[in-house]
Amino acid sequence: MKEIIFIIITFSALGIFTLPKRSQYYQMLVTQIFLIVVTGYLMYLSFNRIGPLQIYLFELIGNDVSLVIDSLSAFFIFVINITILTGALYSKGYLKPYLRDKTRLEMAWHYFNFLLLHISMLMVVMLREGISFLVFWELMSVAAFFLIIFESDKQENKDAGIKFLIQMHVAFYFIITAFIICSIATGQNIGFDSLEQYFKTYPSFPVFLLFFIGFGIKAGFIPLHTWLIHAHPAAPSHISGIMSGVIIKMGIYGIVRVLTYIHSDLMPIGVFILIISIISGIFGVAIAIVQHDYKKLLAYHSIENIGIIGIGIGIGVMGLAINNPVLASLGFAGGLLHVLNHALFKSLLFYTAGSIYQQTHTRNIENLGGLMKKMPATAVLFLLGAAAISGLPPFNGFISEFLIYTGLFKSLMVSDSILSVTLLAGIVALAVIGGLAVFCFTKIFSIIFLGTVRSDKTRHSHEVRSSMLFPKFIIGILIIAIGVMPFLMLRPMAFVAGVIVDDTSSLRDMAGTMSGISLSLSLLIVFIGILLLIKLKLSKVRHTDIGPTWGCAYTGSDPALHQYSATSYAEYIIMKARLLVGVKKHFRYLTKEKIFPSETYFKTESSDVFDDNLISRPVGGLLSFMEKIAVFQTGNIQHYLLYAIVFVIVITIISIFGII
Amino acid sequence: MKLFLETYNNSDSVNLADIPVLSYKYFANMLRSYFVDSDNHCLSYYAFRKDDKLKFICAIAKDSDGKIYLSSHELKAGITALDSLTPEFPQLHIFEREIAENFGITFEGHPWAKPVRYSENRADKIKVMNNYPFYEMMSDQLHEVGVGPIHAGVIEPGHFRFICNGEKVLHLEIHLGYQHRGIENLMLQNDNPIKLCVLSESTGGDTAVGNALAHSQLMESLADFEAPEDLQIERCIALELERIAIHIGDTAALCTDVGYQLGQVVCEALRTTIINTTQFWCGNRFGKGLVRPFGTNYPLNDRTVEEIKKILNDSGKRYFDMAERIYSLPSVLGRFDEIGIVTTEQAYRIGAVGMAARTCSIPRDIRSTHPFQYFKNHRPQVVIQEKGDVLARGMLRYLEAKESVKYIFELLSKWEYTEKSNLKPDYNYKLKPDRFSASIVEAWRGELCHFAVTDEKGNIMHYKISDPSMHNWFALALAVRDQEISDFPICNKSFDLSYCGYDL
Amino acid sequence: MGVGLVLILITSLIFPGIVSVVKAKVAARKGPRVMQHFYDIIKLMKKGNVYSRTTGFLFQLAPIIYFSTLLTAVFFIPVGNYKALFSFEGDFVMFAYLMASGRFIMIIAAMDTGSGFEGMGANREAFYSLLAEPVFFIIMGSIALHTGHNSFYDIFSSLYVESALTYFVSALSIYLIFWLSMIENSRLPVDDPNTHLELTMVHEVMVLDHSGFELGLIQLAGGLKFAIFGSLIFNLVLPIQNNYFVQLAFFPIVQIIYAVLVAFVESFRARNKMMRNAQWIITLSALSIVVFLTILIIHEKVGMLP
Amino acid sequence: MIIKELKILRQHGIQYVPDLKTAVLTPLFRGRPVIKEDPTDQETEKIKKLCPSNAITTEDGFGIDIGKCVFCKECALAYPDKIAFTNDYKIASNDKNNLIVRKGDSEIKFNENIVRPEVRKLFKNALKLRQVSAGGDNSCEFELYAAGNVNFDMGRYGIEFVASPRHADGIVITGPITENMSEALQICWDASPGPKVLILVGTDAISGGMFADSHAVNRKFLEKYPVDLYVPGNPAHPLTFINGVLRLIGK
Structure with a gap:
């Protein structure tokens, strides 16, 4: 049975190259749906059985490779499948304009990599054996690389792709050293099984740190995130939706998988993850506010949400450390549910961003505005995603944050002074991140969609095809469903958290709270309904007319001029969080004596503190050093021969006098 | 030559x-x-x-x-x-x-x-x-706030265009002209002299006495008439009363803009008592009709003097207590100090006059530099402030009001001994032909100049009114540069310049 | 359960009236009637509307959503022994985030009009609420830690006063929630409701373009917010042990004292410079951390703080 | 700290005018003119020449149109036995021809039956007005602002000035409506919703006063909309304005 599936997949994957441009997409879609059905069945199997589902595949140099699907992998399969499905459906409409100028081979190569990405992600989640895990991990990075540089005509996309590939290999290096250390110390061959034994005997923090850096680069925690802010904007929107929806979650999967094996010195690990996540959360959203490019802004928000997931996992680990099952189960359940939620609303946001890009061909929000009148459906969907990502009640973002909050508050009671201070730090961090997210998404939504048109870029934009809107509606419905009926998610999340936390009873008695939430939300919807009815009844009786916005009755200027610009909206953050955000202003200042001002200009650029110091400056230093060295590379042969001769002479002299 | x-x-x-x-x-x-x-x-x-x-x-x-x-x-x-x-x-x-x-x-x-x-x-x-050709800065990252002709409060129309980066104002441009009624052309209809008086009073209703005095002084100068001493004293008292009333009113307005309710309420009540005294004297709270060329319909009598003395003693003292309190309250000082600074150098360059100049340590006060009416024989003390910020303009109002109260008492004591001419205003005066005359009055905002040229028949050929706001509006534009936009209303109210005086 | 709700709704209508009457008395002015706020709303409901051409359907929907979120938030607040309709673990988190989503939609509506000062008002509102949110969570977190419970009703009902420090804690929390309500309603020192200046207003400039029915809802919501914070303060002030009728009597008294306090604050000090508002709100969060540390001391958790 | 405030407050004492309808102003206040007996034709000619804003009408009998009068009191001073100015400040009316004072008139009549019904129904308890200064000389504006201060305090009846026309139930115009301001006034009128009132305050607003025939003035706006209340005066006293509005909303 296994072989048949394997053959079907490889042949249909390779078949893409043979088909004409028109039908390559459908071939890919069919294969993906087939994959989803298969893995969905496997997921269903693993859900209602006690131990992990084990399927033997083949034997590889001495150890047998088999798919091991426990509830954690099943959950991630579910997340992967949803995002890939919606991404594929969306890509049909998104790639239509590219069909004209891309050759058949390029399109086929793109679809093939898309499929390869899907397969490798599924395998990464299902494999425990070291070598095969690392092979598929590498395949995932390579497939993602080719997808990113799809629009390779722009130089910055190629740079972003190369930067992505280099950093993925740095991550790969960390993971493989960690695996080697564990296998050498325990004598077993490379794989997750060797971890079990290693962590029993040796101190777990150093190796965990290696794993954390390796998987953290993939996930995008703060000091390791620099590839993310270049790769996401460069990739085509359906790919960046999938990347920030699910590819960075592979990093989270890796970390959680490693955590399932660790049982010693959990407290330092928990505190470490919590601190890193708080920094990532606040830092990510603070920089997002000052961005002018909406795709880069959404990329920074992925970092912020990884921070929130990290806070959940961090307090989960701390719960395990002081064996307080309530904190542990709520923390892990909240963190992992946020993985799903983030996959949903982040891919929705990136897809809507893609639709905007397709219609306006610009990513600078300063010359958008008033798009709501031209693209109402996209606007409503973007608003839905924005409210969800800010963690506002009727949507799913709130539920996972609520779980983390309850975990934090509940465990505040039972913890000693140092722990309660860190828990309070977590609460404050979550509140500030929520506030900053509201600040950022009110800005981005209002500047793009509301008010009057700022430039002629949006003149001939119109609503996107329904084929692109359909996948976004699915995600929208899922977001609202999780948001309004949270009790549905309790049982599966308890099941998933069960992998790490043995006693997840506290999740079950959250059912009362969850029903309380959905009751109050339904009350909210009832109130809105009643008021809307009153409004409709009144508007028939009352006299309403339309006029210009009240601008103090001044008619001399075009209204776009008076709108609040994005830089002005973010000015509070630029001023108050100068060290965090690092925005440089170019403005020739009107001196006091100059009575009548002359021509002047004003421009701001924002730069990422970590990107500059960790990457650009050292790389720059390296390059300049290399230039100095390059003086030897004179280009004519005689010099090179001379170097060789000199070298031989020096060696002979040294060996004669026996210096070495 | x-x-x-x-x-x-x-x-x-x-x-x-x-x-x-x-x-x-x-x-x-x-x-x-x-x-x-x-x-x-x-x-x-x-x-x-x-x-x-x-x-x-x-x-x-x-x-x-x-x-x-x-x-x-x-x-x-x-x-x-x-x-x-x-x-x-x-x-x-x-x-x-x-x-x-x-x-x-x-x-x-x-x-x-x-x-x-x-x-x-x-x-x-x-x-x-x-x-209107507004000044622009090349950037799509700045936004412009246009506070248009109709403002949120109950004040005259004018358009203020701010170029802002967030809350910080980079440049302010003021576009007026909404109140233009063509007064200078109407002044040339020589059929009814009373019309000229009423028109000059309505150039700026809040400076009715100042404008009427400048007009009467101009007509008297063109008709070679020297006002008797008691008439001069009455005119100076009326001018100073108007100055005190407006200064107290502006202190109330400053407290309103800052949200200090006690200061606003007490000063409003005190201003009402002062302008009710003017109403007691001449029947109009703004002193319209009080000053007429060649005489007055409402000569000062003992009952009015009694009323003025009583009010100035009582309300004057209470205003000084209130002003002391306002300018010592930390939350108010926090809003006034170092806000909207105009340097002395800037004031000189744009030719600021009156209050705007005196708050940047430039001693320009027509009452002492180019004295007119009774100020010739008894010059008042000129009040100067150095820092040129909102606090300086606020303190100047308080000190000038104090100075004016003292000055009125001195004038009242002098008025007792002058013999009462009780001249009635005479409207069929003859102006000398081919003459030019300048009449400058220190209204509460600053020097208010009326110029007139008569043709060969003695009719007014050209009438020019130059309001102090003509000089000072640009001082406001300079004061707000690189300030928070939320501090603009206080700067605007601390200057309190005239829109209808500028637009004529 | 219903009694608490009715009490809050009544106070929401009367509260602004009491504040304006007391402010008038302090200013020796005759001042409007107590029910003037109510008459204004009734008149607004009968008025027509003028909508701006640049705004879409979202602009008309926002006040309705804003008012509904506040109305739902009222159902979370217990009054003394009267349990709230919704009382579950962590209901104060839901309460805080409901208010946040109301604010979110109002900011969006303000930005939709595309006018300079409405954008400014929205920007200020977003920034100040961002700074003020942690204060509420720290206070509720510390009292939850102190009482060992996790929902409004349990916290307030078991907030028995046991040691002198608890008096200090509840006093400080009342002080902080008082200032939080002033920020939330854009009263003094953050903003002054009755100075009509577009450039210095925060909340009122955001609703500059609303008219008729929507404006009525927004003004009703203003009173409702005061009533909500008033009942929070009532729960903190009164140890709940005694019987129902004492609470029924005490509730209006506490509300009136609260209104008088609001009026006094607004009469005797000027408002902050706009830039100082941010610093001032951050001092509030610093104070709330003092509350948290005192709770730690009470529970002898301090031991050897490093 | 608070002691100083209390001292100021004690001196401040009760400031509001207790009853705005029965307050009495100083005798010299130039309120409603009264014509003791009609002047002869020759005297009328002289008065007409004397009056700066030609407020004297002689259609059916001698009459002073206080909508045009700038209250300079020159006619009363010239013929004290024929014309006198009383300190009666209730001179606001909702009908333009009630503003003409003739011999034997003892008060300015307010025409109850031409008041629009919805005005009485809606704005009895709360009236929010939007003030528009279109060329006013800043004295009417000061007086309208004073109408809301401690002494006159029209807020006691729920009447107040609001920031935006969207919140307003009526527009109050001061000044002769200059050409440069006419478009802004039209926008402000269209921007205010639903049933709304139009009030003209001050002689300049009612008839253009001294600027009636100046080219810089454009009063077409007033031909398009019915005016609900005329408040004469130069400037119009706060009591005149408040009593006029109270009569309009039937208080």
């Missing part, structure tokens, strides 16, 4: 022909020689048509010895371009713009050549209120 004609404020008129007519080059050098010394500042510089030629008159005030220098130059009909003097002397910018707008003369090199008030007889009718 004489460069200028010397005369004094509130003295008899001069022959139009005596004012030396120079060529524009000479005229410009003369101005350069004068304006270099900061003791001189330009009162007014305007043009009018005189038998097919355009005659430019410039009045310069020398503060140290109270002299007024008059000079003029003429332009034949054909020429419509002159090179501008504003780059060297920014204080002339508003006058050159006014001439450019009314007569279509282009001043080459004028750095800020923009319309002034879109007057109905302007030369270039294409320019309309809606296409």
Whole structure:
């Protein structure tokens, strides 16, 4: 049975190259749906059985490779499948304009990599054996690389792709050293099984740190995130939706998988993850506010949400450390549910961003505005995603944050002074991140969609095809469903958290709270309904007319001029969080004596503190050093021969006098 | 060859022909020689048509010895371009713009050549209120806040255009002209002198006494009439009463803008008591009708003096307590100190006058530099502040009100001993032909100048009103540069400049 | 359960009236009637509307959503022994985030009009609420830690006063929630409701373009917010042990004292400079951390703080 | 700290005018003119020449139109036995021809039956007005602002000035409506919703006063909309304004 599936997949994957441009997409879609059905069945199997589902595949140099699907992998399969499905459906409409100028081979190569990405992600989640895990991990990075540089005509996309590939290999290096250390110390061959034994005997923090850096680069925690802010904007929107929806979650999967094996010195690990996540959360959203490019802004928000997931996992680990099952189960359940939620609303946001890009061909929000009148459906969907990502009640973002909050508050009671201070730090961090997210998404939504048109870029934009809107509606419905009926998610999340936390009873008695939430939300919807009815009844009786916005009755200027610009909206953050955000202003200042001002200009650029110091400056230093060295590379042969001769002479002299 | 004609404020008129007519080059050098010394500042510089030629008159005030220098130059009909003097002397910018707008003369090199008030007889009718050429900065990251003609409060219309980065104002431009009613043209209907008095009062209703006094003084100077001493004292008392009332009103307005309810409420009540005294004296809370040329309908009598003394004692003292409290409350000081600073250098360059100048340590007060009416025999104390911020303007109001109360008591004591002339205003006066006269009054905002030229038949040929706000509006634009936009209302209220005085 | 709700709704209508009457008395002014706020709303409900051309359907929907979120938030607040309709673990988190979503939609509506000062008002509102949110969570977190419970009703009912420090804690929390309500309603020192200046207003400039029915809802919501914070303060002030009728009597008294306090604050000090508002709100969060540390001391958790 | 405030407050005492309908102003206040007996034709000619804003009408009998009068009291001073100015400040009316004072008139009548019904129904308890200064000389504006201060305190009846026309139930115009301001006034009128009132305050607003025939003035706006209340005066006293509005909303 296994072989048949394997053959079907490889042949249909390779078949893409043979088909004409028109039908390559459908071939890919069919294969993906087939994959989803298969893995969905496997997921269903693993859900209602006690131990992990084990399927033997083949034997590889001495150890047998088999798919091991426990509830954690099943959950991630579910997340992967949803995002890939919606991404594929969306890509049909998104790639239509590219069909004209891309050759058949390029399109086929793109679809093939898309499929390869899907397969490798599924395998990464299902494999425990070291070598095969690392092979598929590498395949995932390579497939993602080719997808990113799809629009390779722009130089910055190629740079972003190369930067992505280099950093993925740095991550790969960390993971493989960690695996080697564990296998050498325990004598077993490379794989997750060797971890079990290693962590029993040796101190777990150093190796965990290696794993954390390796998987953290993939996930995008703060000091390791620099590839993310270049790769996401460069990739085509359906790919960046999938990347920030699910590819960075592979990093989270890796970390959680490693955590399932660790049982010693959990407290330092928990505190470490919590601190890193708080920094990532606040830092990510603070920089997002000052961005002018909406795709880069959404990329920074992925970092912020990884921070929130990290806070959940961090307090989960701390719960395990002081064996307080309530904190542990709520923390892990909240963190992992946020993985799903983030996959949903982040891919929705990136897809809507893609639709905007397709219609306006610009990513600078300063010359958008008033798009709501031209693209109402996209606007409503973007608003839905924005409210969800800010963690506002009727949507799913709130539920996972609520779980983390309850975990934090509940465990505040039972913890000693140092722990309660860190828990309070977590609460404050979550509140500030929520506030900053509201600040950022009110800005981005209002500047793009509301008010009057700022430039002629949006003149001939119109609503996107329904084929692109359909996948976004699915995600929208899922977001609202999780948001309004949270009790549905309790049982599966308890099941998933069960992998790490043995006693997840506290999740079950959250059912009362969850029903309380959905009751109050339904009350909210009832109130809105009643008021809307009153409004409709009144508007028939009352006299309403339309006029210009009240601008103090001044008619001399075009209204776009008076709108609040994005830089002005973010000015509070630029001023108050100068060290965090690092925005440089170019403005020739009107001196006091100059009575009548002359021509002047004003421009701001924002730069990422970590990107500059960790990457650009050292790389720059390296390059300049290399230039100095390059003086030897004179280009004519005689010099090179001379170097060789000199070298031989020096060696002979040294060996004669026996210096070495 | 004489460069200028010397005369004094509130003295008899001069022959139009005596004012030396120079060529524009000479005229410009003369101005350069004068304006270099900061003791001189330009009162007014305007043009009018005189038998097919355009005659430019410039009045310069020398503060140290109270002299007024008059000079003029003429332009034949054909020429419509002159090179501008504003780059060297920014204080002339508003006058050159006014001439450019009314007569279509282009001043080459004028750095800020923009319309002034879109007057109905302007030369270039294409320019309309809606296409005012605002100053722009090249950036799509800045936003402009337009606080339009109709403001949130109950004040006169004017458009303020801010170029902002977030909450910080990079540049403010003020576009007025909404209140333009064409007063200067209406002043030329010589059929009913009472009309001229009522019109001059409605140039600026909040400075009714100041405008009426300047007009009456002008008519008396053109008709060679010297007001008797008691009439002069009454006029000075009326002027000072108006000054105290407005200063208390502005303190209340400053407290309103800052949200300090106690200060607002107490000062509002005190202002009502002061203007009710003026109403007790002449029947109108703003003193309209109180000052008339050649006499007065409402002579001061003992009952009114009693009322004035009682109110000034009681309300004056309470206002001083309240002002002390306002200017010592930390939350209020936090809003006034170091906000909206105009440096002395800037004040000199834009030719700020009156209160705007006195808060930047420039002692320009017509009551002591070019005394008029009874101020000639008894000069008041000039109040100066140094820092030029909102706090300085607030304190100036409080100290000037205190000074005025003391001054009124001195005048009242002098009034007892003067013999009462109780002259009635006489409206069929004859003005001397071909005369020119300047009458300057220190209204509560600053120096208010009325100029008139009579033709050969003795009718008024050209009437020019130069309100202190003409000089000071640009001071507000400078004060708000690089300030928070939320502090603009206090700066605006601390200056409290006139829209209808500027628009005429 | 219903009694608490009715009490809050009544106070929401009367509260602004009491504040304006007391402010008038302090200013020796005759001042409007107590029910003037109510009459204004009734008149607004009968008025027509003028909508701006640049705004879409979202602009008309926002006040309705804003008012509904506040109305739902009222159902979370217990009054003394009267349990709230919704009382579950962590209901104060839901309460805080409901208010946040109301604010979110109002900011969006303000930005939709595309006018300079409405954008400014929205920007200020977003920034100040961002700074003020942690204060509420720290206070509720510390009291939850102190009482060992996790929902409004349990916290307030078991907030028995046991040691002198608890008096200090509840006093400080009342002080902080008082200032939080002033920020939330954009009263003094953050903003002054009755100075009509577009450039200095925060909340009122955001509703500059609303008219008729929507404006009525927004003004009703203003009173409702005061009533909500008033009942929070009532729960903190009164140890709940005694019987129902004492609470029924005490509730209006506490509300009136609260209104008088609001009026006094607004009469005797000027408002902050706009830039100082941010610093001032951050001092509030610093104070709330003092509350948290005192709770730690009470529970002898401090031991050897490093 | 608070002691100083209390001292100021004690001196401040009760400031509000207790009953705005029965307050009495100083005798010299120039309120409603009264014509003791009609002047002869020759005297009328002189008075007509004397009056700066030609407020004298002689259609059916001698009459002073206080909508045009600038209250300069020159006619009363010239013929004290024929014309006198009383300190009666209730001179607001909703009908333009009630503003003409003739011999034997003892008060300015307010025409109850031409008041629009919805005005009485809606705005009895709460009236929010938007003030528009279109060329006013800043004295009427000061008086309208004073109408809301401690002494006159029209807020006691729920009447107040609001920031935006969207919140307003009526527009109050001061000044002769200058050309440069006419478009802004039209926008402000269209921007205010639903049933709304139009009030003209001050002689300049009612008839253009001294600027009636100036080219810079454009009063076409007033031909398009019915005016609900005329409040004469130069400037109009706060009591005149408040009593006029109270009569309009039927208080």
